[in-house]
Amino acid sequence: MSEYILEMKQISKEFTGVKALSDVNFKVEKGEIHCLVGENGAGKSTLMKVLSGVYPFGTYEGDILFEGTVQQFNKINDSVKAGIAIIYQELALFPDLTVYENIFAGNEVKNSGIVDWNRTIVEANKMLNKVNLDVNPETLVKDLGVGKRQLIEIAKALSKDVKLLILDEPTAALNENDSENLLELLGELKKQGITCIMISHKLKEVIAIADKATVLRDGQTICTLDASKGEVTESLIIKNMVGREIDDIYPKRSKKTFGEKVLELYNWSAYDSKLGRQVVKNANLHVKQGEIIGLAGLMGAGRTELALSIFGNAKSYKLDGDLVIDGISTALNHPNDAIKAGIAYVTEDRKGDGLFLIQDIKNNISVANLYGISKNGVVNQNEEIKVADEYKNSLHIKASSLEQVVGNLSGGNQQKVSLGKWLFVGPKLLILDEPTRGIDVGAKFEIYSVMNKLIDQGLSIIMISSELGEVLGMSDRVYVMAQGEIKGELQIEDADQEKIMQLATL
Amino acid sequence: MNLLTEAKTLINENIRDYGMYIALLVIIITFSILTDGLFISSRNISNLLDSAGYIAVLAVGVMLVIVIRHIDLSIGFLAGFLGAIAAILLMQVGMPVYLVIPVILILGTIAGLFTGFLVAKVGIPAFVATLAGWLIYRGAILQVTEKTGTIIVQNDTFNAIGNGFIPSIMQVNGLHLLSLLVGAIGIVFYIYSAINNRKNKMKYNFDVVSKEIFILQLVFVSSIIAYITWILSGYNGFSWTVIIMLLVVLVYHFFTTKTVLGRHIYAVGSNPEAAHLSGINVSKITFLVFGSMGMLSALSGILFTSRLQAATTTAGTLFELDAIAAAYVGGVSAAGGVGKVTGAIIGAIVMASLTSGMNLMGVGIAYQYMIRGGVLALAVIFDVTTRKKGK
Numbered sequence: 006m007s008e009y010i011l012e013m014k015q016i017s018k019e020f021t022g023v024k025a026l027s028d029v030n031f032k033v034e035k036g037e038i039h040c041l042v043g044e045n046g047a048g049k050s051t052l053m054k055v056l057s058g059v060y061p062f063g064t065y066e067g068d069i070l071f072e073g074t075v076q077q078f079n080k081i082n083d084s085v086k087a088g089i090a091i092i093y094q095e096l097a098l099f100p101d102l103t104v105y106e107n108i109f110a111g112n113e114v115k116n117s118g119i120v121d122w123n124r125t126i127v128e129a130n131k132m133l134n135k136v137n138l139d140v141n142p143e144t145l146v147k148d149l150g151v152g153k154r155q156l157i158e159i160a161k162a163l164s165k166d167v168k169l170l171i172l173d174e175p176t177a178a179l180n181e182n183d184s185e186n187l188l189e190l191l192g193e194l195k196k197q198g199i200t201c202i203m204i205s206h207k208l209k210e211v212i213a214i215a216d217k218a219t220v221l222r223d224g225q226t227i228c229t230l231d232a233s234k235g236e237v238t239e240s241l242i243i244k245n246m247v248g249r250e251i252d253d254i255y256p257k258r259s260k261k262t263f264g265e266k267v268l269e270l271y272n273w274s275a276y277d278s279k280l281g282r283q284v285v286k287n288a289n290l291h292v293k294q295g296e297i298i299g300l301a302g303l304m305g306a307g308r309t310e311l312a313l314s315i316f317g318n319a320k321s322y323k324l325d326g327d328l329v330i331d332g333i334s335t336a337l338n339h340p341n342d343a344i345k346a347g348i349a350y351v352t353e354d355r356k357g358d359g360l361f362l363i364q365d366i367k368n369n370i371s372v373a374n375l376y377g378i379s380k381n382g383v384v385n386q387n388e389e390i391k392v393a394d395e396y397k398n399s400l401h402i403k404a405s406s407l408e409q410v411v412g413n414l415s416g417g418n419q420q421k422v423s424l425g426k427w428l429f430v431g432p433k434l435l436i437l438d439e440p441t442r443g444i445d446v447g448a449k450f451e452i453y454s455v456m457n458k459l460i461d462q463g464l465s466i467i468m469i470s471s472e473l474g475e476v477l478g479m480s481d482r483v484y485v486m487a488q489g490e491i492k493g494e495l496q497i498e499d500a501d502q503e504k505i506m507q508l509a510t511l
Numbered sequence: 512m513n514l515l516t517e518a519k520t521l522i523n524e525n526i527r528d529y530g531m532y533i534a535l536l537v538i539i540i541t542f543s544i545l546t547d548g549l550f551i552s553s554r555n556i557s558n559l560l561d562s563a564g565y566i567a568v569l570a571v572g573v574m575l576v577i578v579i580r581h582i583d584l585s586i587g588f589l590a591g592f593l594g595a596i597a598a599i600l601l602m603q604v605g606m607p608v609y610l611v612i613p614v615i616l617i618l619g620t621i622a623g624l625f626t627g628f629l630v631a632k633v634g635i636p637a638f639v640a641t642l643a644g645w646l647i648y649r650g651a652i653l654q655v656t657e658k659t660g661t662i663i664v665q666n667d668t669f670n671a672i673g674n675g676f677i678p679s680i681m682q683v684n685g686l687h688l689l690s691l692l693v694g695a696i697g698i699v700f701y702i703y704s705a706i707n708n709r710k711n712k713m714k715y716n717f718d719v720v721s722k723e724i725f726i727l728q729l730v731f732v733s734s735i736i737a738y739i740t741w742i743l744s745g746y747n748g749f750s751w752t753v754i755i756m757l758l759v760v761l762v763y764h765f766f767t768t769k770t771v772l773g774r775h776i777y778a779v780g781s782n783p784e785a786a787h788l789s790g791i792n793v794s795k796i797t798f799l800v801f802g803s804m805g806m807l808s809a810l811s812g813i814l815f816t817s818r819l820q821a822a823t824t825t826a827g828t829l830f831e832l833d834a835i836a837a838a839y840v841g842g843v844s845a846a847g848g849v850g851k852v853t854g855a856i857i858g859a860i861v862m863a864s865l866t867s868g869m870n871l872m873g874v875g876i877a878y879q880y881m882i883r884g885g886v887l888a889l890a891v892i893f894d895v896t897t898r899k900k901g902k
Contacts, residue, residue, distance in 0.1 A: 319788055341790035350788065358784035363848050364777070372778050373789040375771040382770050390715045406717055426789070 009070070010035040010169060010200050011056075016067035018051055018060065018224075025051045026065070026224045033169070033217075038191060038201045040211045042242055043221035044506075045304045045471040049204050052221070053171055057091045058084040072168070088168035092158045094177055094305075100147035105129035107146050108161045132160040136190055151282070152183030159190070163199075170194065171202045176210060177305050177488075178282065188214050206303045206487075208239050208510040220245040239507070247473060247502035254450055255478030258457045263481070264294030266332070267434050267465050268315070268348075273326035275314040284310035284322065286489045292434060292465050297456065299480030300469040302509050307489035308469045309353055312436045316350040317343035344373060347433035351423050351440060353469070355416070359423050362412035366404055367393040369411050369422050374430045396425035401451060417448025424455060435459065438469045453479060473502045487511050514723050521720060527897045531842060531857050534890070538861060542868030550868050553746035556739070561673070563863035564752035565590070565814040567856050568759050569834035570841065572807035574855040575767070575800045577838055578780040580847035581630060581637035583801070584831050585644025586808045591827020592648045593619055594812030595655050598662040598822035601669060608668045616809045623805015624798055631794035631801075645831070653824060662822040673818030676747040677754060686741075687748030694740025698733045705729060752814060756856070759807070763852045776800060781848025836883070837862050840890040844898075861886070 011033040018026040026048045033039045041049050055065050058078030069076045071087055078084045098107050105126050114125045129142040138156045146154060155175055162170055172191075176184040188210060191201055205211050211218055218237050220227040227245045230236035268291065275285040285307050292298050300308050313319045315328065317340035327334055330346050337343045343350070352359040361369055370393045371378060378388040393407050400421040404414060411422055420440065427435060437456070441449040456466055456479065470476050476483055483495045485508035493508040522529055542550040549555060569586055576583045597615045600606040606614070622644075629640040656662060664670060680688045705728070712719050720728070743749055767773040778786045779796045787793050811830065816822050841858025843850030865886060869879045 316788075317790075339790070339792065340788055341792065344790040352785075352788060358782070358788055361778055361781045361785055361848070363781050368774070368778075372774070372786075372791075375774055379771050382772065384769055384771055384774060386769070387711060390711075394715065407715070408717060430790075 012070040014068045018065040037216040040215040040218040041204045047221040048224040090162035090167040091171040094174045105142040136160045173204045243506045268292040269329040271327040275322035296481045297466045299476035299483040301476045302486035306486040349427035349432035350436045353438035365408045367407040370425045417444035436467045546871045557746045559867040561752045565811040567859035569811045570837035570855040570859045572804040574838040574850045578850045583641045585641040587827040587830030588648035589808040590812035592651045593809045594816035595822040619805040619809025623802045627798040627801030631797035687744040690744045690748030
């Protein structure tokens with residue numbers, strides 16, 4: 006039997022009443038590539054944060070054994086000293102520093118306290134060789150592409166004598182060529198005796214590279230599949246990923262009749278010049294009046310970016326393709342244009358870019374349509390209170406008064422305020438981005454009921470959701486996105502969890 | 512009994528808003544005692560308010576700049592520079608005063624819009640853009656006053672803005688009649704709008720204070736207005752500076768609380784990302800706020816030049832920091848989205864009262880700076896701690 010470099014036993018972690026991990030067991034053998042797969046929110050990242058000491062010893066239950074001894078990491082540095090390195094999806098490099106400064110940042114090559122830059126460069130070259138990267142170590146990191154930056158992260162980890170390398174979605178931002186290089190490199194590192202844990206949504210990669218794959222679902226270990234026994238296959242992984250019971254909490258809609266197309270996209274592409282990559286590629290999609298479209302996919306699939314590109318190109322992407330509203334080809338250059346065209350977008354990150362947390366309910370509901378209740382630029386405050394009160398009642402917003410500050414409301418009530426704000430602009434098409442994330446079951450049901458009511462009133466809805474149950478329970482038609490592309494369209498009758506997950510992990 | 516507990520909770524809940532007024536009251540009472548009533552004399556209060564004017568209008572403008580999470584350092588020397596231009600237009604060009612004032616205000620607005628352009632469109636941090644403006648306008652004052660040095664303004668109409676008083680119509684028992692009328696109108700207007708506001712709130716079942724407390728509030732505020740009016744009427748009545756200040760407060764208070772654009776300013780300040788996604792044109796708001804800042808800088812320059820009856824080479828020095836300090840004493844939050852016009856004005860009056868009181872007591876300038884610095888720090892500490900408690 007080969008020995009285990011890492012054993013995580015009975016790990017449980019709770020966030021204010023919500024169990025993120027319960028009794029997770031996770032064992033990694035020395036020298037293998039072990040993939041960790043699961044839906045969004047399955048607990049992969051939480052598990053890795055427990056391992057690396059982001060959540061210090063004592064805030065979780067269970068034992069971590071690294072190289073046979075029990076470890077108690079109180080901070081990230083402790084796990085780094087033990088030889089564990091994590092490379093996150095958002096790279097932690099300093100763009101304005103050189104490659105060699107980055108590789109040895111926090112681990113400087115010193116002679117009695119003074120940095121020896123010459124030796125640093127020599128050492129950096131050695132590390133760059135190890136990761137097969139041919140760049141001048143004096144290049145600034147900001148001048149390198151994402152693929153090369155990833156390799157520099159790995160070089161940085163190697164410079165610290167890493168024994169266990171953890172990669173969180175390393176290829177999510179890479180093109181195919183860079184991805185292949187990276188996977189090849191992992192193979193080589195394996196030969197040098199470095200153990201590797203990789204979190205990935207791309208099953209092809211997992212199948213190509215993994216010695217073992219552990220599937221997590223709802224904070225529990227479902228199974229560990231062994232490639233040498235031929236178990237690491239697409240069908241087996243997907244089956245284990247999605248096996249969740251779907252509760253029947255989705256209210257039924259009375260009628261299902263669809264009208265004309267309200268929104269059409271043809272060869273729609275969006276390029277984010279800040280990230281330097283294509284976030285939406287050649288999307289073709291349409292929404293009919295009275296329809297709920299489910300937009301499924303895993304995190305980083307490009308769904309939010311697609312929504313933002315439609316909603317007045319809110320992030321100033323470079324756009325390509327045709328946007329057709331009510332049969333007329335249109336250009337929307339500011340969220341205000343989109344609002345005027347009858348589109349509303351309820352953001353995913355309520356607190357970050359959805360609500361004005363220091364302002365009260367009334368102001369939050371009226372903010373997007375103040376001109377609708379004003380005369381000569383002066384707000385009719387009585388009208389405003391009336392409108393806000395109507396939405397407070399119809400959406401069952403629980404608050405002591407309309408003057409309550411939104412930051413003090415529960416997640417579900419905050420989401421209802423967001424909804425109220427966007428309903429007040431009188432949209433034809435409502436885009437909901439993860440409408441029920443982080444809110445309790447009761448509030449979820451209320452949100453679903455509101456959606457159905459809106460459809461009955463003649464609206465159309467695009468619902469972005471990572472919860473398969475929600476997508477299957479609410480939608481009339483489903484598009485599945487992955488890596489910025491629409492990978493497939495499913496009629497609701499044909500859709501099931503496996504099919505969606507298959508498309509999402511392409 | 513009940514009244515007392517309600518008053519207590521009311522003060523507890525609104526300590527942040529009331530704190531400033533309480534501080535001002537404490538300052539006034541303290542100085543009045545220490546100076547044997549000299550501080551509260553008609554003449555001193557009148558002078559105090561006049562000397563607060565040019566900082567107060569700047570404080571209102573910069574309060575809005577801070578609300579949208581920017582800063583403007585150029586306003587002091589812009590005021591000084593435009594004041595000098597006003598003096599030149601009056602004395603050297605011979606332009607009539609009724610033309611000079613609008614021209615200066617427009618020039619100020621253009622200068623402010625240019626700052627707005629640098630911040631909103633070019634994307635330069637406001638601190639740097641306005642620091643550049645600080646240097647440029649400082650140089651500009653020196654340039655335009657280089658040949659002549661101090662420019663004496665000999666125009667009675669212009670000089671009245673900073674030194675004159677509204678006409679009296681007639682004296683009643685040695686009191687200024689028109690000023691009394693203005694005060695009376697102010698009280699009636701205040702009572703009317705307070706009652707109206709309360710009625711509306713009750714109609715929508717909002718929390719309102721009990722009738723007794725409400726009447727107490729009305730009486731309290733009315734008597735303060737009455738008292739100030741009475742004090743000022745005992746001297747020369749309302750000065751033009753005070754009238755201009757009041758107008759700025761009224762207009763800006765209305766603008767920030769009742770209009771769509773005003774509400775958009777606070778939305779941008781409290782969450783620029785959400786404001787953008789709510790269809791608000793963030794750069795338009797930035798232009799608007801900096802444009803208004805430029806106009807108020809021009810007004811400040813006019814007030815100051817008129818008060819001195821001259822444009823000097825050093826006019827405007829440190830105005831910006833006095834105005835920013837006043838805005839912070841008045842409760843504006845550096846995190847954005849929070850700040851009131853009334854707060855900025857009270858902040859400016861607090862700072863002017865400190866200067867005036869300490870001058871009367873003969874406190875050395877060294878201690879004056881330290882004490883004012885201490886008061887600024889205390890005000891912000893108070894603000895931060897009450898805000899934490901609120902959450």
